[in-house]
Amino acid sequence: MTNLSLRLRIFLFFCFLAVASIMAASVAAWVGYGRSDAPQAASAFVFTALFSSLLSVMATAGIWLLFDENVAKPIERIAADLRARAHANINQDIDAEAAKYLGDLAPAAQAMTAQLSTATMDTAQTIAEKTASLQSEKERLTAILSDIPIAVILVNPEHQIVLYDGQASDLLSFEGPARLNAYLFDYLEAGGIKSALKTLRNNDLPRITFTALSRSGRSYDAVIRPMGGDAGYMITLEPQEDVTQDLAPHAERPLVYDFSLIERQKRCDLHDKPLNDLCFVVFDTETTGLLPHKDEIVQIGAVRMLRGHMIEGESFEILVNPGRKIPESSTKVHGITNAMVTDAPAIDQAGASFHHFARDAVLVAHNAPFDMAFLHRHKKRIGLTFDHPVLDTVLLSAVLFGGSSTHTLDALGDRLGVRIPAHLRHTAMGDAVATAQVMEKMLPMLIARGFITFGDVLNEVRKHQRIVEDLNA
Numbered sequence: 001m002t003n004l005s006l007r008l009r010i011f012l013f014f015c016f017l018a019v020a021s022i023m024a025a026s027v028a029a030w031v032g033y034g035r036s037d038a039p040q041a042a043s044a045f046v047f048t049a050l051f052s053s054l055l056s057v058m059a060t061a062g063i064w065l066l067f068d069e070n071v072a073k074p075i076e077r078i079a080a081d082l083r084a085r086a087h088a089n090i091n092q093d094i095d096a097e098a099a100k101y102l103g104d105l106a107p108a109a110q111a112m113t114a115q116l117s118t119a120t121m122d123t124a125q126t127i128a129e130k131t132a133s134l135q136s137e138k139e140r141l142t143a144i145l146s147d148i149p150i151a152v153i154l155v156n157p158e159h160q161i162v163l164y165d166g167q168a169s170d171l172l173s174f175e176g177p178a179r180l181n182a183y184l185f186d187y188l189e190a191g192g193i194k195s196a197l198k199t200l201r202n203n204d205l206p207r208i209t210f211t212a213l214s215r216s217g218r219s220y221d222a223v224i225r226p227m228g229g230d231a232g233y234m235i236t237l238e239p240q241e242d243v244t245q246d247l248a249p250h251a252e253r254p255l256v257y258d259f260s261l262i263e264r265q266k267r268c269d270l271h272d273k274p275l276n277d278l279c280f281v282v283f284d285t286e287t288t289g290l291l292p293h294k295d296e297i298v299q300i301g302a303v304r305m306l307r308g309h310m311i312e313g314e315s316f317e318i319l320v321n322p323g324r325k326i327p328e329s330s331t332k333v334h335g336i337t338n339a340m341v342t343d344a345p346a347i348d349q350a351g352a353s354f355h356h357f358a359r360d361a362v363l364v365a366h367n368a369p370f371d372m373a374f375l376h377r378h379k380k381r382i383g384l385t386f387d388h389p390v391l392d393t394v395l396l397s398a399v400l401f402g403g404s405s406t407h408t409l410d411a412l413g414d415r416l417g418v419r420i421p422a423h424l425r426h427t428a429m430g431d432a433v434a435t436a437q438v439m440e441k442m443l444p445m446l447i448a449r450g451f452i453t454f455g456d457v458l459n460e461v462r463k464h465q466r467i468v469e470d471l472n473a
Helices: 006-035 039-087 105-146 166-172 190-202 328-334 347-357 368-377 393-401 409-416 428-448 454-464
Strands: 151-155 161-164 208-213 219-226 233-239 280-287 297-306 309-319 362-365 390-392
Touching: 006 039, 039 105, 039 393, 039 428, 151 166, 161 166, 166 233, 190 208, 190 219, 280 328, 280 368, 280 428, 297 328, 297 347, 297 428, 309 347, 309 428, 362 368, 362 428, 368 390, 390 393, 390 454, 393 409, 393 428, 393 454, 409 428
Parallel strands: 280 362, 362 390
Antiparallel strands: 151 161, 151 233, 208 219, 219 233, 280 297, 297 309
16 A cells, blocks of 8 residues: 555545445445335335435545545645755745645645755855866866867776767767767777787786777777776877868867766666666657658757766757658747758668667657657668667656646646746757756656666556556567
8 A cells, every 4th residue: 555646545545435335325225124114115225225325426526536636636746846845956936825725734845945945055055166166177177188189088997988078079979979988889999999908907008009990990099098996098099190171060069077987887787777877868859740650850859968967068969851841830839941951861860870879878758659759660761779768757757746747848847947948949959958957857856756776767657657658668
């Protein structure tokens, strides 16, 4: 019983009352008939028992509906609001009107959250001052590295990328989008690097110079330096030929890093992996219409998350030529015109690029079955299968706020204090960023509810598949 939701337990309680009322009416009719001296009155006693049972069931159902609407739902809503304020730094007032029949509970909850908000603001002020200092240092380091015409990449002992600078991002982009926590061998051939590392360690050298080859056959003058102990190594790359003409123009990329990735991660099955250790790619698509079996993708937008937060500088946005006219009704929604996609790549190229960006990650989307249906339909053209594990923020919302709540992206944004600028709503990148911000708020709330691992979350979301299908086999 403790695993059931409050509303379900209350519903079962009223079901028990209804059954008890029926049994009481039946027993009373049977006893009354037994004490009567009129055998011909049996039908009257049966009718009385049935009529009394019907009235009891109707009265019980009516009282349950009132209780569910005015007590159970508000309690569930207040519990979710309190958890959001405790774990997602939400400062909005609790809806006292929805809990008007709960006496002093809503005002008391509001008073508690006000005190919590005051303490949180004091802590946030301190953190903001420290963060500003760290950001200033990061900007200085980025400026220094930007003036050095050599790509710098820091790699952990498992050959996963911990840090890369703007030059490294440019060079890695020849193979695919640069990604923290990605394996270096997704971009560079493993043989030469492993051989260099072996020579370096066997001869106790401070550094070693060699030629590194990319997966597409480009050659780089490379230097590997061990970071000491078991902290991995740093590799610098300098192209052996001029590649500036091959680089696509883009906005300046900042230095991207997460030094917590240096630590060795415990290897385990995905279902047993803690949520905070997962890499998420939060994405959204814009399409020519709402029918995945016949409409086409016109834009994909995505961001990556590590340690529960978006990675600044790691995003994916691409227009897609659908191979057909975009209806005016669709253009009015997302603003993408036929002229904008004339020179855009088709879904085979765009889908392959997105697949690389999402490699080794859990895909996250709002109403994921819709977006995934387009990608699955074109897997033969793309030449790749999107068999990633998937989380849907609609289902996560149902877990945290109850199945009866509204689960649209706008409703979630209002509930969690995420503001979606009007000009970015219904754009792939705008909705992807908003979904990621919602995900950032939800993760600590899920963990606080006791859903620590990916498997814990999957087991819980499957209870809400009547809302949206869970895509994990």
